[in-house]
Amino acid sequence: MPLLEAAGVRAGYGGAEILHGVDLAVDPGEIVTIIGPNGSGKSTMMKAIVGIVPAAAGVIRFDGRSIEKLPADRRIPLGLCYVPQTENIFPTLAVAENLEMGGFLRKSGLKSRAAEIYAMFPDLEEKRKAKAGSLSGGQRQMLALARALMLDPKLLILDEPSAGLSPAYVEVVFQKIREINASGVAVLMVEQNAKWALNLSDRGYVIATGETRMTGPGPELASDPQIGRLYLGETDA
Ligand SMILES: Nc1ncnc2c1ncn2[C@@H]1O[C@H](COP(=O)(O)OP(=O)(O)OP(=O)(O)O)[C@@H](O)[C@H]1O
Ligand SMILES: [Mg+2]
Secondary structure, eight states, X not given: OOSEEEEEXXXXXXXXXXXXXXXXXXXXXXXXXXXXXXXXXXXXXXXXXXXXXXXXXXEEEETTEEOTTSOHHHHGGGTEEEEOSSSOSOTTSBHHHHHHHHXXXXXXXXHHHHHHHHHHOHHHHHTTTSBGGGSOHHHHHXXXXXXXXXTOOSEEEEEOTTTTOOXXXXXXXXXXXXXXHHTTOEEEEEOSSHHXXXXXXXXXXXXXXXXXXXXXXXXXXXXXXXXXXXXXXXXXX
């Protein structure tokens, strides 16, 4: 049974429909990457999954139950954590305070979870008293991941986790995503570093103009010449 299954999802802003019936699924333990042109509705789909944008039609099932009618704050405790592309940390708070905020829904075990997180992110432990706003772009992205993990999610939803990072740091972030996944957390992400992300993904989806256009094993999509031409800016050589 898929961990996340969305079918026929329609959503938009005001009267404008952006998603015209998107289908996607994530199995337990998978890394799944969504690629597609700018403005095609990738972020909107993530927002529909987490409940920030209401689904006007379609079904979204998570861990065996329908969630499309639940408000966002009732979806998170089910094990769904979302890291938006921007404004995903509190810059005026210390690193440690950011983690506490991330874990605010926990009924217990805040300290022990923070210790586990610091073991995974030793750089953050060193900077635990520093203001999050003083971190480098890459470290901020790590903090955003760490914050989301404070709630022990079953599925981590990441909107362009490598955006704006230097190539060296893109690699570091992707390596961390692999580690998180290896610890048992499924990952659904949108990525502009499409080839790179697809190559480390179990499966991928292409979303264009608000519709699911293609799906398949990540590395297969990464090397598909049609996808390269249409969506990765490659030319026939
Ligand atoms: N808050 C909003 N209000 C109105 N329209 C919006 C809003 N957010 C996004 N849109 C519009 O919805 C469409 C899809 O946007 P979305 O952010 O989902 O695309 P995307 O695939 O994530 O693009 P990108 O690759 O640039 O991040 C765009 O036309 C965008 O202008
Ligand atoms: Mg987007």
